[in-house]
Amino acid sequence: MNQLTAQAPGGVPHLSQWQGVWRWLLLAFALVFSLGVAQVAHAQEADPNREMSTAAPGIDADQWRQVRSGETGPNYRDSRADSNYNLINASGETWRQWRNRWVSPFGLIVIGGMIGIIALFYLIVGRKHLEEPRTGRKLFRWPLFMRALHWSVASLFIVLALTGLNLLFGKFVFRGLFGDAFWGWMVSSSKLLHNYLGPIFSVLLIVMLVSLIKDNLPKKHDLEWFKKGGGLVGKGHVDAGFANGGEKAWYWLLASVGLLVVASGLVLDFPNFGQGRDTMQWANLVHAVGALGLTAVSVGHIYIGTLGTEGSLEGMTTGYVDETWAKEHHNLWYEEVKDQSVSEQELADRKASKDAGESPAPRSS
Numbered sequence: 001m002n003q004l005t006a007q008a009p010g011g012v013p014h015l016s017q018w019q020g021v022w023r024w025l026l027l028a029f030a031l032v033f034s035l036g037v038a039q040v041a042h043a044q045e046a047d048p049n050r051e052m053s054t055a056a057p058g059i060d061a062d063q064w065r066q067v068r069s070g071e072t073g074p075n076y077r078d079s080r081a082d083s084n085y086n087l088i089n090a091s092g093e094t095w096r097q098w099r100n101r102w103v104s105p106f107g108l109i110v111i112g113g114m115i116g117i118i119a120l121f122y123l124i125v126g127r128k129h130l131e132e133p134r135t136g137r138k139l140f141r142w143p144l145f146m147r148a149l150h151w152s153v154a155s156l157f158i159v160l161a162l163t164g165l166n167l168l169f170g171k172f173v174f175r176g177l178f179g180d181a182f183w184g185w186m187v188s189s190s191k192l193l194h195n196y197l198g199p200i201f202s203v204l205l206i207v208m209l210v211s212l213i214k215d216n217l218p219k220k221h222d223l224e225w226f227k228k229g230g231g232l233v234g235k236g237h238v239d240a241g242f243a244n245g246g247e248k249a250w251y252w253l254l255a256s257v258g259l260l261v262v263a264s265g266l267v268l269d270f271p272n273f274g275q276g277r278d279t280m281q282w283a284n285l286v287h288a289v290g291a292l293g294l295t296a297v298s299v300g301h302i303y304i305g306t307l308g309t310e311g312s313l314e315g316m317t318t319g320y321v322d323e324t325w326a327k328e329h330h331n332l333w334y335e336e337v338k339d340q341s342v343s344e345q346e347l348a349d350r351k352a353s354k355d356a357g358e359s360p361a362p363r364s365s
């Protein structure tokens, strides 16, 4: 057994024991989540106009008819060409209906469904273990720059996802739980964090996409990878270069939907470029649909990178992967770099000499 799988010192439980705990945690989460979904669905379905009656008291069906027919009143006016500056207008109501009746509930269903499917997959199929024993020799996969970039983008994404979800759904859970004062603080800090971190995420995402594009160009063998479901279930290997079909799909999703989310987010974040309220409403719907979809897929990526596949996470944390992992998951890349492997002992020596301030030993091949 090598140092990465050995019993941790000080009586810390072995990985397999954690997996047992994880299974129960996932099951409990799935239960609590399904109760949460029911609660939100109930809140939105029971009285769709409940929120409207508190947000804009006194606007009844007759007044909506007047607004839509173009009549004006002291507080409302609907000029279809330009709905800016009209607090109450028909296009705003259409946006509200789309957001509350379709985007929010379906977003919750898609994310909840994804978590449910992954939890079930894990409970039934379990972790994809390495088929052969580790060789103990390591291949360099992720330089420090890429690891730092990945973890910065990932952390920002998670904070943006959590604050975004809080803006959409938080009131159904936390307002009743903590009361108006605390909820008010929660939602305004979520908005502030979301608005300020969004542009930083945008820049880092673009840097990451540019740095990774070379390894993610589609190849013929990627099709085969998808046909065989990436070899996630059962035995047998599928051809993959540095990035496999699934990673490339994630990359191109980020390069398309991710950039759409970024662009629509910037339209919302900087309303001072003359964009009208209608543009903002569209940007809001595009942003929410894209971000909820990406959040759902990110759950799959996070599962595969941690619990789902033995040996993947150590690449993104230490920079090195075991030869066996490389052979089984990225065989074409392995063939290119196999003569550059280094033993764990060599790596430990290099680290020790680096810590001692000596110049690092040349990279062995």
Ligand code: HEM
Binding pocket: 141, 150, 153, 154, 155, 157, 158, 212, 215, 216, 242, 243, 247, 248, 250, 251, 254, 298, 301, 302, 305, 306, 312, 313, 314, 315, 316
């Ligand atoms: C805690 C959350 C996350 C974990 C544990 C995680 C884990 C990993 C791991 C282990 C890899 C390396 C796979 C390999 O060596 O082949 C990876 C690659 C990658 N991750 Fe993550 N990740 C997380 C979140 C994210 C997020 C939120 C994003 C994007 C918004 C992201 C984007 C990527 C990309 C683009 C790659 C490179 C795939 C390629 O080669 O094309 N990750 N991740």
